[in-house]
Amino acid sequence: MRRQMVYSGQIPLETDLLHTNRDVMIALGFFAQAILGTTTCVDGLACTPTSPASMTVNVAPGSIYAVAAVDDASYSSLAADTTHSILKQGLLYDSAAFALTAPATVGYAINYLIQGTFSEVDGGSTVLPYYNSSNPAVAWSGPSNSGAAQHTTRTGTLSLSTKAGTAATSGTQTTPSADAGYVPLWVVTVAYGATSISSGNIVVHPNAPFINPKLFGLLSSITGFVAKAGDTMTGLLAGTAFRAAKGAPANNAAAVGYGFGGDGDTGLFAMTGTGNDDTTELSILFNAVRKMSFRSDGRATVAADPTAAMDVATKQYVDAKGVAGIQFITATGTYTPTAGTVAALVFAQGAGGGGGGPATTGTLGAGGGGGGGALAVALVTSPTSTTVTIGAGGAGSNTAAGSAGGSTSFGTAAVAGGGAGGLVGFNDGTGLFYSSGGVGGTATAGTVQLKGAPGTAAANVAPGTGGAGLFGTGGGVHGMVSPGTPRSPGAGVNGGGGGGAEDSQTGGTGGNGCVLIIEFK
Incomplete structure (x- = not known):
């Protein structure tokens, strides 16, 4: 990693700060590339219906990682660098909403593709104060007192858009391909007469490049399974999803707590809870009546799930991971x-x-x-x-x-x-x-x-x-039944x-x- 040097008494130049920004970006880009590789990938960006349901879907904040030139245009006083490429990060800071339209023909349906791309945008345009050598007490407005506005930021962004397929007889409609430079993320199916969109209409595109949290390595490292409160298993990481239940199905309404090793720092996953026939028993039951997923802070969320089948949201998570x-x-x-x-x-x-x-x-x-x-x-x-x-x-x-x-x-x-x-x-x-x-x-x-x-x-x-x-x-x-009756x-x-x-x-x-x-x- 390159680090800029300045000296005591030196008159600092704007390029000192610009080089520092660029060098840190390059270092982070190589680090991200070592972990994620060079194929474009995304994280976050959950697609959900509105509440109450409408013909609009929301895409949550997230990020995209894509290989791009260090700078494809001049960066203030630094010249463009299109010779070298690194893995860059683009962010979607706020949720994006997309209004979709049902086809006008009876019996037809249409697939909408939600796609994303990485881009860099110069922004924060403003008129900056400049040093006035002839009268230092009065700053110039813009370079050479021209009054011209200048950009103050260069931001890596994740841009989203929708692309409509061709409406066809329901069940035969196809999903359009992503545009050049874009990656496919979600497919939303809308049928004739629809007045709202539900989670069942939204699926992950089969080629969506959501980041794999390395579940393969995670699950192969499991060395034990919880049998009672206080028992532990190792190797669990944030982002991993299981289906779990507390005790017998008739008692699964009881509160259940999940944590990592009690203090969150040991790397061990401990299960605790009461309310079962046997208050010391706490089993993990795949395909059971609760589902649990880890959050990045090392805790877990548990949601009621009265059915044994995976719901749409869980399937989308599995497909993406x-x-x-x-x-x-x-x-x-x-x-x-x-x-x-x-x-x-x-x-x-x-x-x-x-x-x-x-x-x-x-x-x-x-x-x-x-x-x-x-x-x-x-x-x-x-x-x-x-x-x-x-x-x-x-x-x-x-x-x-x-x-x-x-x-x-x-x-x-x-x-x-x-x-x-x-x-x-x-x-x-x-x-x-x-x-x-x-x-x-x-x-x-x-x-x-x-x-x-x-x-x-x-x-x-x-x-x-x-x-x-x-x-x-x-x-x-x-x-118990009546006395004397077994x-x-x-x-x-x-x-x-x-x-x-x-x-x-x-x-x-x-x-x-x-x-x-x-x-x-």
Whole structure:
């Protein structure tokens, strides 16, 4: 990096300051190029409907990074430098609004392209005071007292514009190509008769160059998963999105807090929270009922999301951040990579064990809960079609121990065993009945191998609950009924163990296994 030198007693020149500005810009440009490369890329610029909805969309502030000449025009007293090029930053300081029009033909639709380009603009034009050697007490107005205005700033900007496609029968309309020098960002589809635009009408252009936050390296560095408050995982960075849930779906309205290592400085991600049946339990559940994304300040935001499917905003985020696809597999079959996938992070969840039953029908004994299935995590590079085997949940029993859950596997890269069945209740000789919960499953293949949570033991006439898996909860009992009437045990969900049974009931079935695959492009 070049640094300008001045000396004590020297008469400073305007070029000293101009060179300082240019040299810092060049240094930052090379630094940005070392991180981002030389291909034009953008950040921010979320495109959203107005509120209340209208025929206008808003594009949030953001930035563009593009290779350009150091200065394609003279910079005050410095000559233009078009010989050397660097990566430059252009900013959109304020949100931009674009009003769109529906096609006039019934049954037609039109695609609008929102595109962006880097440019430099000289601004801040004003008449500057100049030194008057003949009368220093009275400054000149402009150079040589000409009164001419001069620019005072050169700003890298991100300019946005819309480009309308050709209206056509809905479903056949095409998106126009970006103009020369522009990059495509968003596609907004407007159908005949539309009076407002919703988030479902807005998608990321498939060639939009949004900056990839290096999720590939991030997710490959994960060394553990949260099982309870205080547990940590490493390698999480700002900008990474997951779907997460606190405890059982019926309790996910409880407040949840997320942070980095408590003080925000350790680099570890800690989960805390209360309000579940078990106040120490806090699981990450992909494809579940909450979604969470990190902010740049190291904290996380959590939004209610009552559906299991990814919403449009989450899909836009995933598309923009280098994720080729997300597959959640719940039936044995063959995994086929999404087009463009270069690596996949695989989470294989073993099945839960079945709940145990009482020693004999008609007794007050109670069985233990089934164990949760194990979790195996593997990073697969250059994935190909792979056999996926989903373990079946173990069957609950009436007068015996529950059956063990089956093993879930993704080829040979990730193999997660099922949890053991809950044990049968027995009489301790004093008229009281007890039993143990089934142990959690064990993984036998995978970069990360985590043992499943055990089922809880039964005590006297209170059945045990099933151990939870990463993607689902263990079964419990479905509430108290009238005295003398046994409660029905619950089934496990996505690898969770089945609940234990009491009296004449049959233990809950363990949850089948599942496989989550996050694909990177």
